[in-house]
Amino acid sequence: MELDREQQEVAQTAARMIVEDGLDYATARRKALQEHGDGRRLRDAPSNEAIEDEVRAHIAIFHADTQPAELRALREVALRWMLRLAEFRPHLGGAVWRGTATRQAVVRIDLYCEDTKAPELAFLNRGVDYETVSEPLGRGEHSLVLVVDERNADLGDWVTIHFNVHDFDDLRGALKPDARGQSWRGDAEALRRLLEEEAS
Numbered sequence: 001m002e003l004d005r006e007q008q009e010v011a012q013t014a015a016r017m018i019v020e021d022g023l024d025y026a027t028a029r030r031k032a033l034q035e036h037g038d039g040r041r042l043r044d045a046p047s048n049e050a051i052e053d054e055v056r057a058h059i060a061i062f063h064a065d066t067q068p069a070e071l072r073a074l075r076e077v078a079l080r081w082m083l084r085l086a087e088f089r090p091h092l093g094g095a096v097w098r099g100t101a102t103r104q105a106v107v108r109i110d111l112y113c114e115d116t117k118a119p120e121l122a123f124l125n126r127g128v129d130y131e132t133v134s135e136p137l138g139r140g141e142h143s144l145v146l147v148v149d150e151r152n153a154d155l156g157d158w159v160t161i162h163f164n165v166h167d168f169d170d171l172r173g174a175l176k177p178d179a180r181g182q183s184w185r186g187d188a189e190a191l192r193r194l195l196e197e198e199a200s
Helices: 005-021 025-035 048-062 067-084 094-098 118-125 168-174 188-199
Strands: 091-093 107-113 131-138 141-152 157-167
Touching: 005 025, 005 048, 025 048, 067 091, 067 094, 067 107, 067 141, 067 157, 067 188, 091 094, 094 107, 107 118, 107 168, 118 141, 118 157, 157 168
Parallel strands: 107 157
Antiparallel strands: 091 107, 131 141, 141 157
């Protein structure tokens, strides 16, 4: 669907916030609507796909020389954690999976568990330093998120990883593609293939 001028401006502003400030799409879209004084309902706002197009354009203009290496470093962080937590069927999502991440991006890994308390217990048993937060999912529902910060030598900076804990039954719906047929998340093997493709 083609955007009108106002939607395009909102998408561009949201894209800048996502790349420069590391905001998630929902928060960036809401802030961009507020910044533009757009009184329309959220359903009239640009889609995630439209915002992602602007994210890619922003990166191409302002971060083309640094983004590929930053993305690779974040994907390597994700793969290491996914292998470490393989029993929880981890799937990488967000900008790191979609290929639009810069060093500001949060690494978002979804865990699918028969017992949603199991990942937190595993973190405790393995001595992982983490915080627990609750993220809104909409319709009054929330997701348990385990947050880990670690220093990354390749980036020379801190990386934040969000582990979103889901019921095992949520996995099937999570693998539905976007409007263009592209996946919103992938497992460790799919991520490994992306890294191999980048290396070649």
